[in-house]
Amino acid sequence: MVAAAGSPVRDWAAMNEPAVEPAGTHAAPAGDVLPGDVVPGGVLPARAVVDLDAVAANTGVLRERAGGAAVMAVVKADGYGHGMVPAALAALAGGATWLGVAHLAEALELRAAGVHAPVLAWLVVPGQDLAPAVAAGVDVSASAVWALEALADAARRSGRTARVHLKVDTGLSRGGATADDWPALVRAAAAAQAEGAVEVVAVWSHLASADDEASDDLTLRQVERLSDAVEVAARCGVRPSLRHLAASSGVLAHPAAHLDLVRPGVAVYGVSPAPQRFSAADVGLVPAMSLRARLALVKEVGAGEGVSYGHSHVTGARTRLALVPLGYGDGLPRHASGRGPVALAGRRYAVAGRVCMDQVVLDLGDDEAARAARAGDEVEVFGSGADGGPTAQDWADAAGTIAYEVVTRIGARVPRVHVGAVAEQHGLAPARRPSPVPAPSRGAGGVR
């Protein structure tokens, strides 16, 4: 079984069990085939290999940087594309004690997978039934009196005290009560708490520009505004044990924002939240996701051939074109057309012409390396960046976006393959054993 993105259920033993050994093939040496590359149907065209040990180690780095603050690993949006439940398990193994998600459904999926750590869900809308979340012991954020009342109502119906984090807007102008609306929210919370319907666990907010040195003053102002909000709450009799404000950039660049709990997301996955300020390697983070594919075709064409839709790339001389079975339908940004880097056999090539829905083309040239390329060879679209390979940040730069978007958008069509000791402990890792499918000529060794 190949796991869909985010699916916590995997039977890797079955996945690696050949249905029928193809006639005339041989078992490749174990080292030739990368984990999860081979499934009963044969070799996967593409996969996102997620190193859960890197997720755990990154969480450990963030925990150190957070000083005495506890770490809430943010695993929303399918763990930024890495698989929510596996990412959560790895972050908890690395020292996180909380998990953060946007939607209640995400929190409930964690609970259904047997994850019992405290979870905060911060995005609810009027009319949503909050009772299942309250019953599952999920903490919920409230930015307005209606949300607080909905939570208290859910608590009364489920017979369990609702745990609430009151959110104040300290300058992002996104979620959170304004300073004007804050006293009413706090008073409503005090009343619901007195009745036993809710327990106010935290007062919290979110930073607007912690990645940007030019905005460090704003970050400090936001710390002060949170502290003012905590005082207002205390005057209304609401004295939660936690204050939290910092996401990844705040953890790495603003010790004053650490407070009691930090909420790193992208850095947990080894991606720098502020590449203009520091690279992932600068702060000891390792990108956990490696997006890999097998070439679907290699062919020779002459000079002057237009490549891909619109012919925005034209071959300059006789050359080899290589077809990579990944496109914008898999999450590759189309804006990176003509620029997105792909590594083949230790060399980088820019995508030639447009990124299509399911595929991109590389123009390999006509040198020895190009002549050695074969269908079935493995390419790395992005990965840890070790040995100069491309990273999600490189794709973000090529597309004019942020690496958050690159990793998070890798689609459900790309199987996630979780590797490393944490994956093995949780039965998520594919078995390491020889493949019944012939190894591509030099695929696995070629990328790095």
Ligand SMILES: Cc1ncc(COP(=O)(O)O)c(C=O)c1O
């Ligand atoms: C409220 C909140 N906290 C924390 C995070 C994590 O942010 P980052 O990925 O920058 O660490 C997010 C993500 O957008 C968020 O919305």
